Amino acid sequence: MAAQNATDAQVATGPATEPDGVRDRETGAEQQHLDRVYRRLEEKIHEAEFLMDDAAKRGQVGTPGALAERDAQVFRAGVHLNRLNSEFEDFLFGRIDLLPGKDGKKGPDGAYTSVEPADDAVRGDRAEIAETLHIGRIGVLDADYSPLVIDWRAPAAAPFYRATPVAPGRVVRRRVIRSKGRKVLGVEDDLLRPELSTTLDGRALPVVGDGALMAALGQARSHTMRDIVSSIQAEQDLVIRAPAASVTEVEGGPGTGKTAVALHRAAYLLYQDRRRYAGGILVVSPTPLLVAYTEGVLPSLGEEGQVAVRALGSLVDGAEADTYDEPSVARVKGSARMVKVARKAVRGALEVPAGDTPVPDRLRVVAFGGRLELDGDELRRIRQVALGGTAPVNLLRPRARRLILDALWAKAGGPRRYTDPELAAEARQAFDEDITTEQVFTDFLDAWWPELTPRRVLACMADERRLARWARRVLNPREVRQVARSLSRLDGRGHGPLSVHDVALLDELETLLGVAPRPRRPREVDPLDQLTGLEELMPVRSESRRERAERLAEERRDYAHVIVDEAQDLTPMQWRMVGRRGRHATWTVVGDPAQSSWSDPDEAAEARDEALGTRPRRRFRLTVNYRNPAEIAELAAKVLALAMPGTESPSAVRSTGVTPRFVVAGDDLGAAVRAEAARLLAEVEGTVGVVVPMGRRAEARGWLAGLGGRAVALGSLEAKGLEYDATVVVSPAEIADESPAGLRVLYVALTRATQRLTVLAGERDDPDERGVPDLLRD
């Protein structure tokens, strides 16, 4: 039965047997409904085309009210048209059959509003279905305004997700409909009130299948995540629909659906208040791999334009991190101590010669017919005064320029020469013009107070002696050496491969430098602001939706809502970077402390608190593991006990009967990994992930060469958030030893598989006679 492994009451039970012919009959009934929906949508398309035509003919003639109404209709029809054209695989996916509502009241969509059944809904053990609602990716009303399909995000759809056998509310039967385009492929039912003998239109309510959740979880995985819209569970639905005010914090172990929930929440927020979130939703993901993995989910939910999904290494415009620092270097670069170093660096970098041009140590100009000079000491003093306070360094150049002119004016005896203030002002103006129009002066200023870029300052930090000066009493000499060495990958202008942690530093430096704002492209017009609807209906687009989303993300620095996935991994510097993008935002923050690869949780918590400010927080916990079968979850729990003693594992919702396999590598680690990956490829239909210590990433790709696209090798830190049908975890001890957070990273690696897990013991693992590494023994 579907629910036999479920550890809470979330998964409803289905029948043990089903009478012959019922499945076909029920599938046919849903087909009829889907046909009706498509007929209605076609009518709406014709209406939309007519309205567009009409709008084009009449231009803006009519009363403002009538025009607004017409535009709204065009807009709505346009949205339907677009969504329909994007060929949803399963546009219609759910149905609930409900008892009558308690107070008999119905909402504007014709559905009962009460979640509780009427007092007389059940007589003895008998009941009659009073209402049937179909749930889909968009809402569709019939010509008489009765609901043909309810949008999954509408309040009336909530019972589809929330009802459980313990608290079924009015739901008697929940049905998941599998369809592709216009064809219904099958149905799966959950019966929430099995104790009742329920009728629908006078006939016994038929029940088909074992429930949809198990069917969904057992499916083979591809390299992209699927949406879970047809099987969102009650505790997840509470998070998705939580009011957007302030901060929503969600914790839960591996596989509890945090990423899925975060993405569905973005779609829900847009549905619920599109105007507010036209300001953009930012989803921050830890790695580009996870961005690529989750990229398709929002488009499949009909949303993408207003949502930017970005990796931590690509949050700064023009930067694309493609390397990882050694854990010990990352620990320094990510630490909040770097703020102090960066403050010194942006000031100190003014004194670093750019290329062959030395920083001038004197200024000689001719003014009022005489030669004037400022020497090195005088210039140093002026620089010190100009840099006083905390204003961004690049914006202080005008102040420095003025101070230099003041000093020259004093040298020229200007203040003494003129007693009449008006004359003095005029003379001073002429004096300034004399100097500032001279090439010598502008060349001097460019060399003495150049406009600094964040990359240039980062490059300046590659010099160990210089960095030691800027990091005095903040970093120890070893840390200075490590950071400087890691930055020596960059050229003098800061170009070269950036690490993920360099990007947060760049963002900090950019704030401290105050880079002059670039001219903005005109702001994107939001169709709902305008309600012309015509943008949505334009048949030919010069820009794809994806391009538009990317462009918007690039232009935005401040978002209306920020969703942080894998929040446990953000370093203090990354929290500062993300915080700058959500100064006025509401937030959803999802994560699992037990999976954190950051070694100083207290420091990160402080930075997180700073980023989220004093906004009130609502906390949720997800408790059911939908990814790992119980057999794999049990093994991972052993590492969890070492990594974070006392932390509870989420309970696995299913078991496969297949226990993890242990293999000892022998002399040739690569050959052993390759053989195991090949074996697993033959066993599962979908993907195989080989998780290796970070230092073995490159060689591991070689080991898998020629095995095809279903098998991928990835470093332990890259495995974050991803999942595979089967995984091979290579050298647990090596992964655990990689950093102070190594055991937690190993826990992540062990929780990636949906079906099969092989642990391959390397040299350091000390396997027993069964091949079980010491870290994984009882």
Ligand SMILES: Nc1ncnc2c1ncn2[C@@H]1O[C@H](COP(=O)(O)OP(=O)(O)OP(=O)(O)O)[C@@H](O)[C@H]1O
């Ligand atoms: N209600 C659901 N119905 C079907 N599948 C689900 C449901 N909830 C989660 N899943 C599936 O479980 C898997 C794990 O989900 P997800 O990656 O969102 O979990 P997570 O909590 O972010 O995990 P981790 O912390 O390990 O990254 C995914 O394949 C997801 O599609």
